[in-house]
Amino acid sequence: MIRLMQQSDVQAVTQIEKSVQTHPWNQQQFVDATAQYQSTVIEKNGCVVGFCILQPVLDEANLLLMAVDPNQQGQGLGYELLTASLNLLKNNPIQIFLEVRESNTAAIKLYEKADFHQIDLRKNYYPKADGTREHAIIMVKSCSDDFAQLFK
Secondary structure, three states, X not given: OEEEOOHHHHHHHHHHHHHHOOOOOOHHHHHHHHHHOEEEEEEEOOEEEEEEEEEEEOOEEEEEEEEXXXXXXXXXXXXXXXXXXXXXXXXXXXXXXXXXXXXXXXXXXXXXXXXXXXXXXXXEEEEOOOOOEEEEEEEEEEOHHHHXXXXX
């Protein structure tokens, strides 16, 4: 089940974030996200196992953060969560942008499956646990139905 994130989900979401990120968001950032952005969660057997935070901006959107519990990865939950979350956007974005660590090949494959493609590279963007930095791949998804409506 995919639904909007509630305040009661913040602790579970924070734990997922800590398990997948070297520099995770804190609990207050997730509390703020539930009020400021479109924040969704995916449940399996009544437990939150993933989340997606999207920032609608005019006729675009930014994917700020997304993660699935490492114990639940590889089951298609990330793709299900991403596509459902994008479909819930109320601003009908023409384009959706994201940044992803260059080393996160699983996420890159997921985004490509969802029709995102690389448009740029932000060098030395993400901090790593060892103090060095790694590149961010900037990706975009064009929502063709919205483009078609512009020319009607």
